[in-house]
Amino acid sequence: GIQVEQSPPDLILQEGANSTLRCNFSDSVNNLQWFHQNPWGQLINLFYIPSGTKQNGRLSATTVATERYSLLYISSSQTTDSGVYFCAVTNSGGSNYKLTFGKGTLLTVNP
Amino acid sequence: DTEVTQTPKHLVMGMTNKKSLKCEQHMGHRAMYWYKQKAKKPPELMFVYSYEKLSINESVPSRFSPECPNSSLLNLHLHALQPEDSALYLCASSHSRGQGFDEPQHFGDGTRLSIL
Numbered sequence: 001g002i003q004v005e006q007s008p009p010d011l012i013l014q015e016g017a018n019s020t021l022r023c024n025f026s027d028s029v030n031n032l033q034w035f036h037q038n039p040w041g042q043l044i045n046l047f048y049i050p051s052g053t054k055q056n057g058r059l060s061a062t063t064v065a066t067e068r069y070s071l072l073y074i075s076s077s078q079t080t081d082s083g084v085y086f087c088a089v090t091n092s093g094g095s096n097y098k099l100t101f102g103k104g105t106l107l108t109v110n111p
Numbered sequence: 112d113t114e115v116t117q118t119p120k121h122l123v124m125g126m127t128n129k130k131s132l133k134c135e136q137h138m139g140h141r142a143m144y145w146y147k148q149k150a151k152k153p154p155e156l157m158f159v160y161s162y163e164k165l166s167i168n169e170s171v172p173s174r175f176s177p178e179c180p181n182s183s184l185l186n187l188h189l190h191a192l193q194p195e196d197s198a199l200y201l202c203a204s205s206h207s208r209g210q211g212f213d214e215p216q217h218f219g220d221g222t223r224l225s226i227l
Contacts, residue, residue, distance in 0.1 A: 030213035041199050041221050043154070048215035086153055090213050097167055099144075099203075099216055101153035 002027045002091040006102035013077050013109050021072040021105045023087030030092035034072050037084045077109045114138055115219035117202050123225045132222045134185040134202030142207035143185040148199040161207050192226045199223050
């Protein structure tokens with residue numbers, strides 16, 4: 001099946017810093033989503049971005065489908081940004097019903 | 112606020128009990144999903160329903176029994192669970208267009224299940 005690799009696995013920031021999270025995938029995709037899972041377990045949709053660039057406030061994402069990667073940018077980080085960030089994809093060439101998750105990036109933002 | 116509602120938020124049960132998890136959405140989505148998430152791991156797909164019919168069972172043990180009584184509701188019936196089944200159970204929904212499931216999935220807040 002499709003492989004999804006996220007980097008870095010862990011990231012510690014001071015409040016106000018910027019960061020870039022990366023997601024590499026091994027095959028063509030027809031769905032790519034970024035999620036934030038907060039410390040209470042809530043899995044929050046950030047972006048649906050199988051291709052192109054989107055922005056939502058301090059967050060933005062870019063997917064370059066032809067090169068099989070996606071980037072999530074967090075600017076002016078806040079302590080409430082802490083949690084795990086997951087990239088998840090469906091494989092257009094394979095099991096296209098299945099949202100395959102990466103292992104996530106654990107982000108800690110210190111005050 | 113999440114548009115997919117899961118109840119209960121927490122559940123503690125013994126290995127001989129029978130209980131059910133409930134998931135509800137009113138977004139007109141016709142695909143609904145159950146995922147299981149162990150601590151410090153990503154969610155793993157269990158079941159997919161499309162138009163109220165079970166489409167996918169990811170080789171889940173029979174002690175987990177899904178049910179989709181209508182287009183807005185998804186249940187997960189639990190019986191004779193094992194301690195290793197303790198996890199966060201997440202429900203999701205999405206539009207289902209044609210043969211694919213490539214529409215964005217929206218997740219509920221989950222049920223945290225503990226098996227004694």
